Amino acid sequence: MSLDAAPTPPEELRNTMVDQLIAWGSLHIPRVEAAMRGVPRHLFVPDVAVEAAYAHDGVITHPGADGRPRSMASAPGIVAQMLEQLDVQPGHRVLEIGAGTGYNAALLAHLVGPDGHVTTIDIDGDVVDAARSGLAAAGYGSVHVICGDGEYGYPGHAPYDRIIVTAGAWDVPPAWSDQLTMDGRIVVPLRVRGLTRSVALERGNGFWRSRSMIYCGFIPMRGAGYCPExxxxxxxxxxxxxxxxxxxxxxxxxxxxxxxxxxxxxxxxxxxxxxxxxxxxxxxxxxxxxxxxxxxxxxxxxxxxxxxxxxxxxxxxxxxxxxxxxxxxxxxxxxxxxxxxxxxxxxxxxxxxxxxxxxxxxxxxxxxxRSLTNTWIEVHPAGTATDVAGHLVAEKRHTRIIIRTAPAS
Ligand SMILES: C[S@@+](CC[C@H](N)C(=O)[O-])C[C@H]1O[C@@H](n2cnc3c(N)ncnc32)[C@H](O)[C@@H]1O
Structure with a gap:
């Protein structure tokens, strides 16, 4: 008779992971919590032990030639926080850039429900194949997985109510705003002077303004938008x-x-x-x-x-x-x-x-x-916005990004 303890069922590991995210303050919204309790993350990372799928780390699925990951499932904590930033509602049409394993797309599909629609795009064909398999295995075959460069969005299913980028971006290309509804929201890990924050952007008066931002680190976007440090x-x-x-x-x-x-x-x-x-x-x-x-x-x-x-x-x-x-x-x-x-x-x-x-x-x-704890990011079309004295300004390919600070209101 084996003395080995019975393995912990994936559902139990998943619930523990979610309980911890709540306890640590990374997860607050009940609908996001329900999605994370519902989607079987381990089916999207089939090559690692179930325990590793429900640990709090990212899971590398495709190592790159330079030793850095080419694709991975992001750590659950940042996945939860970005979904909360995105504020997805039932019936929404969502575009994800960076399909990876398909796990986040499944969470999005859970959140938009049967009346919504999720498109996810990845630049690598083998990653796209793996995402499709994971989504099919987990019962989310309705998600459209496209192979292409997310720099250009995916006009075929636009307009979108929400766009979420799960690779590190250096700029906000015009396709994303062209394909987003007027009151839509983009969540993107944006890099300015080497500092990356996940920002939730909404339209202001002719520019994008962040509603929230959180610390993060992401694999950089490749393709036309790539800008190496x-x-x-x-x-x-x-x-x-x-x-x-x-x-x-x-x-x-x-x-x-x-x-x-x-x-x-x-x-x-x-x-x-x-x-x-x-x-x-x-x-x-x-x-x-x-x-x-x-x-x-x-x-x-x-x-x-x-x-x-x-x-x-x-x-x-x-x-x-x-x-x-x-x-x-x-x-x-x-x-x-x-x-x-x-x-x-x-x-x-x-x-x-x-x-x-x-x-x-x-x-x-x-x-x-020290008292200027209210920090926000504005993304203006290149060459516009001149009242920038004293603020951090970064000239990008398509935009001028300004990071402003003010006393907490
Ligand atoms: C951190 S992973 C995404 C994680 C994924 N959302 C998940 O749930 O597993 C980043 C992904 O972005 C993809 N990627 C990088 N540059 C891209 C681009 N220009 N367009 C689309 N996908 C890109 C990579 O191939 C990689 O799969």
Whole structure:
């Protein structure tokens, strides 16, 4: 007789996953909860153990040639949050860009019900085949799965009440607004200066305005809308890089010498909570040369003053010099909130000057920016919107994106 315990039924694992999402504050809306309890996620990731399907991680289904995933099922927490942002109603017509496994399309089909319609599109034929199989196995064969580049939407089934993009976008192409109803909503993980947020966009007066935004990370969209970030390796022998977005120009040779200079590091006596760091990133990103420092194990242990996070830090470069942020734990707040003191570390011939500029920006945030917790994104047609002083502005292919901040209302 086997002593092995009987495997936990998928339904029980699924309900535990949903219960945890609710407990952690990632899921609030009963209709989204019902969809997540109803759709058998494990049928969309048939090559992994059922337990892995209901864990809180993404599941890679198609590794890419460069070692990064080409397709995956997103983590349940971000799936739930984006569906809540989307506000899908019964009877809606929905377009999803990034079919992946088909799991999110099945959730959408559950939410729109028998009177609605879901189209999902993926750029890769093998991913499309897998999505179709998963949807058929789970009983959602009515979802239309199309192979194509989501940059152009899918005019065949437009207009849509909702568009959801589940790959990282760098811009909002015209096809999406052309194919959306006037009071429609787009939810898209949008990258500005390397910072990605899932934004729910609605039409304002001639532009898009975000209704909500949440932290996220996504596989970048490929195809016509692809805009790679550029990466500069700072030393050959250790893994330390600068990653630059929004087509900033850089001289890798000049930056390559920066680490030969000694670190110029100071603690600022300026503290921030984890939630303040979210809008602080946008404040810092208004600086010319904003980028990210990526550093792996040996670089952090062996030579760099420790960056903020395990992946690295927010940073700023200027020609041959770069500076990045550091932080250390400060005494907790009265309610137990974690608090961090910020620091700046610079390398390069102009290290002290750049560190001073970044320090000044942080001190301005401390004095004036900290209270600007109301942050929103506007997406204007390229070349329009001029009242941008003091705000973060990113020129994209089709649009001018502005990130504005104001005191909480
Ligand atoms: C994170 S996965 C999507 C997850 C999916 N929604 C699910 O429920 O499993 C991102 C997907 O976007 C697809 N993709 C990337 N660029 C695309 C493009 N330009 N048009 C359509 N799909 C694209 C990838 O092939 C990948 O399958």
């Amino acid at each position: 550029s990466t500069v390796r700072l030393r050959d022998d250790i893994e330390v890089f600068l990653r630059l977005d929004d087509r900033q120009s850089v001289d890798p040779e000049a930056l390559g010498g920066a680490l030969k200079h000694p670190a110029c590091h100071t603690w600022l006596g300026v503290n921030a909570t984890e939630s303040e760091l979210g809008h602080f990133e946008f404040w810092l990103a208004t600086m010319d040369g904003f980028c990210r420092l990526l550093a792996r194990g040996d670089a952090i242990e062996g030579m760099l003053v420790e960056p903020m996070y395990r992946w690295g830090s927010m940073a700023v470069f200027d020609l041959d010099t770069f500076a990045y942020l550091t932080m250390r734990e400060a005494p907790r707040g009265d309610d137990g909130t974690r608090i961090f003191e910020l620091g700046v570390c610079a390398y390069g011939p102009q290290g002290e000057q750049l560190a001073d500029r970044v320090t000044e920006q942080i001190r301005r945030w401390d004095r004036h920016g």
